[in-house]
Amino acid sequence: MQTQLPESLLDSPQGREADAILRRCVHCGFCNATCPTYQLLGEELDGPRGRIYLIKQLLEGEGDADTVRTHLDRCLTCRSCETTCPSGVKYSRLLDIGREQAERQGTRPWQQRVMRWGLRQLLPFPRRFALLLGLARVLRPLLPQSWATALPAVNKASVAGANIAVRHPRRVILLDGCVQSVAAPEINCAAARVLDHLGISVQRVTDGGCCGAVEQHLSAPQVAAQRMRRNIDAWWPLTEAGAEAIVSTASACGLQVKDYGHLLRDDPLYADKAQRISAQVKDIAELVADSPAPSSAGPRPRVAFHSPCTLQHGQRLGGVVEQILRDWGFELTPVADGHLCCGSAGAYSLLQPVLSDRLRADKLVALRRGSPQVIASANIGCLMHLRQGAESSLPVRHWVELLADCLPNK
Ligand code: SF4
Ligand code: SF4
The missing domain is CATH 3.40.50.1860 (Rossmann fold)
Structure with a gap:
């Protein structure tokens, strides 16, 4: 695809990255065939090819930022299009850049801004989320049926409480996660038991926090970057002391941490550490697959x-x-x-x-x-x-x- 991004944008790392991604796209449309929103809505602008074109227009100084944002908001960031694309277009990277630009150039309705702000204040904070969950349980009879049935039962499980000793030479850091640590702590208990059975002990880090994915995808990349730096500081001593991997049982969190190296690539203090942390992250499936059943x-x-x-x-x-x-x-x-x-x-x-x-x-x-x-x-x-x-x-x-x-x- 030919591009004409302004020089001012091409002078920035973000502009150059967007330009390189756009130029890889040959506009074949194969990606539309596996895009969930294109299948549901049947609109070119609600498929990856159309969204790529919208982002190109926006970066070139054309197009209406609010219209672009509407179509980008409908994207699930599922990356099915990336798996399909024969040209290796890194759509999700371009999407991040497009979203940031649309957010900067347009005006999001205040109701949406409030909703997004509220989610950013809630989801990454386990204590706040636990409070809301507790309140929802009390109000269960008043909730819609689907919400009431989805409320997780009270579960006091915790990896610490499961009392599984750190007894193997092989050790990994097991990420608590934010929402998961409140809604389904039993998952990491099960993970610790399975890993222990496979000869791997888990260590927890209590002063880390949310991986940053929530803010990253809710138009607050600077806050996400702060979280990433804080996590790196929390995990670093354990990885230096011999933990062989940082393991996640939530694939979304694992993916976000695998992206730290890219997301912090321009941070002079953290770029190298972020690369090393990303290289050590594994989904728990990668560890279990390497061990005999x-x-x-x-x-x-x-x-x-x-x-x-x-x-x-x-x-x-x-x-x-x-x-x-x-x-x-x-x-x-x-x-x-x-x-x-x-x-x-x-x-x-x-x-x-x-x-x-x-x-x-x-x-x-x-x-x-x-x-x-x-x-x-x-x-x-x-x-x-x-x-x-x-x-x-x-x-x-x-x-x-x-x-x-x-x-x-x-
Ligand atoms: S499949 Fe790849 S190259 Fe083809 S339109 Fe989609 S993103 Fe562009
Ligand atoms: S990330 Fe998913 S929803 Fe978004 S354009 Fe690609 S396939 Fe479609």
Whole structure:
């Protein structure tokens, strides 16, 4: 694609990066075929090719920033288009730049600004989120049915409380996560048990925090960068002391930390450290896949696995969890259109509820088709979102919990 970005923009690292990405796009439109919003809405401007063109226009000083922002807001950032693109267009990088520009040049309605501000004040803070969750539980009878059923049960599980000693020479840092640490602490307990069984001890870092993905995707990249620096400072001593990896059980958080090296590349104090931290991050699937499955056989439920976009398109780990589950003796039911997003996509389900609900409904139809006994996934956002739409007789769990169920002395 030919570009004519102004010299002032081409003088900046961001402008040069956008220009290089735009020039890779040959406008073939293959990406539209696997884009969930293009499939739902059938509009060129709600598919990746159209969005790329909108961003190009905006960067070239044409186009209306508010219109561009509307179409970029509808994008799930699922990166399915990146997996499909034969030219290697890094759409998500361009999207970040386009969103920042649209935000700067346009005027977002105040209701949306308030909503986004509220989410940024809530989601990355476990104590605030726990308070809201507690309040919601009290008000459960007044909530819509789908919200009431999706509220996680009170669970006092914690990795610290599980009392699993750090006893192996192999050690990893296990990220707590923000929302997950409140809504589903049992996931990291299961992860610690599975890793312990595989000869790997977990260490926790209490003075880290949210990975920064919430702010990154809610138009506050500077706040996100502050979080990243703080996390690097918190993790650094443990990695220097021999922790072999930084492990996440939430694929969205893992992807964000894998991106630290890129996101902080222009920070003179943190660029090198960020690169090294990113190189050490692993989704828990990468560790489990490298270890032999236990030989003990026992009854296993039939599983429909939903691979989060952040796992399959972002981290390019599609098929890894599915193979682990098979190796551990689970039967996987077929799931059509597994490349499509479930509609959770961070705060998307709250900001674009109509599109999000349609995507979830389609996803649940695909997941149920093989009559599974349990749905499994790998990211807290997807788990909570799918639970909200699934009937109570069909549990939705993290896949690592299914492995933990197979271990002795549960
Ligand atoms: S598939 Fe790639 S090259 Fe083709 S239009 Fe989409 S982004 Fe551009
Ligand atoms: S990230 Fe997902 S929703 Fe956005 S353009 Fe690409 S495929 Fe479509």
